[in-house]
Amino acid sequence: MGEPILTLSGVHTHIGQYHILQGVDLAVPRGALAVLLGRNGAGKTTTLRTVMGLWRASAGTIVFDGRDITGMATPDIARAGIAYVPESMAVFSELTVRENLVLAARNGLLDSARVDWICGFFPALRKFWHSAAGNLSGGQKQMVAIARAVVEPRQLLLVDEPTKGLAPAIVASLMAAFLDLKDTSTTILLVEQNVNFVRTLGDSVGVMDDGRVVHAGAMHDLAGDAALQQRLLGLALDAHQ
Template sequence: MTLLQLAGVHTYIGQFHILQGVDMQVEQGGVTVLLGRNGAGKTTTLKSIIGLLAPARGRVTLAGQAINGRPAYEVAQQGIGYVPEDRGVFVDLTVAENLLLAERRKGQLAARKAMLLELFPDLGRFWHQKGGRLSGGQQQMLAVSRALVPENKLLLIDEPSKGLAPIVVEQLAHAFNQLKSYTTIVLVEQNFWLASATGDRYYILDDGLTVHSGNMPDLIRDTELQARYLGVAAKGRAV
């Protein structure tokens, strides 16, 4: 079943025409990786889905329902969790408060706490610390956990590996693979190791257009395609 669909999405930031007709189809379950060079429009695509940017043209549908042009909070309430590139951790809030904020119904965090701690055991130790005191990796775990507090059909995760130590990236890969049975993930990732270790399907964006898509194993084999669109990043096979 198609969970998320983008059809001919055009998005401007100021006067810049960033997305110039993005088409994408994300099936329920699994991890879809969005790849492409810096400035290809990956982050803008996520922002256009969650509603932080309003597409000027095109359609975004979630489970058949149009969500483009709706304010971000309404889109999120449809069941989308968003983890931005800068992680969006509230530095003056404790870990617990950061997570509580994501509740859409009272008691959701309590119901989910055990699962989150199993996924990221570190969180428990920092439960009452301020978000600003956490390391980058811990912040990333908090940000992903926060998207898991409500029952989200879809997670949008923007470059989780950025600036993190290899060991933390491995932990994230493990977590994403575990989450597959629970939700659908759209992952923007420059780190090809993390992309290939977790991805089921891929889309490649270039200059604001979707130029390639397919199953991840095919991309892993196709070094020519990797070199053409992913440049240097693709060479970083292992971390």
């Protein structure tokens, strides 16, 4: 795979008294869709939040597009070209769908062609364009969160469990959107438990355990090795449908 756009080297993160990340080494290839797998509590979400500067690394370095961003503030990291979609489907509940996107747009101006592209994958956004985001279903809120993250072109998109609780039809739309984003040279780092979703989309994979990356390689290699899956994840992917 290509050169990394994001590299974590020996990254440690403490949250209060808890030592969550314990020396994470991870390289995300430019233009790829990289997946983080692992059991609950392995440190996947903390890794994304540390890259975004929401939690500060207590040791190690994070380099994005050749620039050390380890100590940068979250707004500066966002301006550098990284967007983050949290698992919580965080939206501004009292604002309309349109207003949620305007907040994320450069200078508060929406690009109509970009909005049309987004609504092509998520038609419900157009239907609820002037509705309060807090009144939407969980799946619709997830659409808003993803749309907000990509309303401006980004070099790197960090996405935490995007398919959780979503209907199959919405998952299919999400898959198409991510594939299209890859075609526009957007790199995606994805935390996900939907095995079929990541097997179809993933180029590279890192498996985390106890705050470290214990395996890194091509997704197709892990997907084709049942013994390795069992050792790293405690399950065979084919059995986890």
